[in-house]
Amino acid sequence: MLKKARKERLIWLDIMITLLTLELMSYFYYGIRSVVLAGICVAAAAAAELISVRLMKRSFSADDLTCTSDGLILALMFPAVMDYKIAFIAVIFSIVVAKNIFGGRLNMIFSPAAVGYVFVLTSWGRKLLQFTEPHIKTGIFDVPETLVNSASHTFNLTGVFKHSDFEILLGNFSGPSGAVSILLLVVAAVVLIFRRSISAGAFIGTIFGTGFFAVVTPAVSSRADSLKYSLVTNMVLFAAIYIVSDVRIAPKRDYYAFFYGLFIGVISYVLVLTGAKENAIVMVAVLFTPIALGFRNLENRIEIAAREHEVENEGYNVRTGEEGDIYE
Numbered sequence: 159m160l161k162k163a164r165k166e167r168l169i170w171l172d173i174m175i176t177l178l179t180l181e182l183m184s185y186f187y188y189g190i191r192s193v194v195l196a197g198i199c200v201a202a203a204a205a206a207e208l209i210s211v212r213l214m215k216r217s218f219s220a221d222d223l224t225c226t227s228d229g230l231i232l233a234l235m236f237p238a239v240m241d242y243k244i245a246f247i248a249v250i251f252s253i254v255v256a257k258n259i260f261g262g263r264l265n266m267i268f269s270p271a272a273v274g275y276v277f278v279l280t281s282w283g284r285k286l287l288q289f290t291e292p293h294i295k296t297g298i299f300d301v302p303e304t305l306v307n308s309a310s311h312t313f314n315l316t317g318v319f320k321h322s323d324f325e326i327l328l329g330n331f332s333g334p335s336g337a338v339s340i341l342l343l344v345v346a347a348v349v350l351i352f353r354r355s356i357s358a359g360a361f362i363g364t365i366f367g368t369g370f371f372a373v374v375t376p377a378v379s380s381r382a383d384s385l386k387y388s389l390v391t392n393m394v395l396f397a398a399i400y401i402v403s404d405v406r407i408a409p410k411r412d413y414y415a416f417f418y419g420l421f422i423g424v425i426s427y428v429l430v431l432t433g434a435k436e437n438a439i440v441m442v443a444v445l446f447t448p449i450a451l452g453f454r455n456l457e458n459r460i461e462i463a464a465r466e467h468e469v470e471n472e473g474y475n476v477r478t479g480e481e482g483d484i485y486e
Contacts, residue, residue: 170224172355176346180336188238189295196233203229206253231271234336237289239302248274266406289332308333310391314434317378337396356403359412360419364398367423397439409453
């Protein structure tokens with residue numbers, strides 16, 4: 159149990175380090191408003207977790223602070239100028255409803271950040287999908303004068319992406335504050351997979367499913383451009399790392415996790431291609447929770463059957479060994 163708790167803390171630390179790196183880039187593009195938004199989300203997550211744990215009559219421990227990563231993930235999925243009240247409500251909803259009502263930290267069913275995002279999308283969709291341009295910095299309490307649609311929205315509707323590869327790598331295009339820094343996201347994915355802090359199978363399955371269908375049924379005339387833009391838009395890379403590949407949610411075995419991610423990648427690409435659904439991968443990840451649960455139940459049954467088989471073999475070896483001693 160102690161070993162499992164230590165591993166959980168190390169995973170949380172790895173996730174937080176990569177998220178803070180993305181937040182630093184968000185600060186570079188959008189200024190102090192992005193940092194304050196992240197701070198509110200993290201503080202709201204910790205407060206919601208503390209209250210939930212106390213209401214469940216459990217003692218609050220350092221392990222419960224892992225909820226702060228969910229708050230930061232949600233902040234990075236928002237526009238940098240997101241209304242503070244909406245962000246606060248979204249985090250409370252994600253921690254209390256999506257996480258603790260369904261069992262809490264030790265029995266995760268949904269990704270709290272994904273559920274919080276969908277909650278805001280259905281309640282304040284327009285505020286969620288309107289952004290400032292990079293390098294336009296807004297004060298802590300200022301109301302932004304000009305908001306634009308994301309580059310993903312424009313690409314989904316027109317098939318046009320007016321940004322160079324260099325701008326794509328650095329995240330110099332409109333979108334969620336932490337989901338557009340493609341180079342940092344690629345580095346984060348490699349580090350987290352190497353550290354086994356995310357599910358490698360789920361991540362590879364998501365990227366493969368999205369990329370394969372982007373080539374087979376391209377969104378634009380060039381298959382290479384379809385592949386490139388389908389992976390860098392609609393929060394695909396960010397969600398593949400921090401939502402679909404969340405080790406608390408994804409199947410444990412890479413074989414099952416790959417197909418779990420594959421289904422999400424394929425279905426979300428189809429929704430973008432046919433309905434121009436912006437950031438569809440987040441919604442699909444929530445809807446595909448039963449598949450993850452089904453795979454995890456199957457894994458548990460396999461483990462139980464394997465243990466029973468080992469016990470039977472050990473019993474057989476003991477009996478044969480005793481009979482051999484008597485024979486001698």
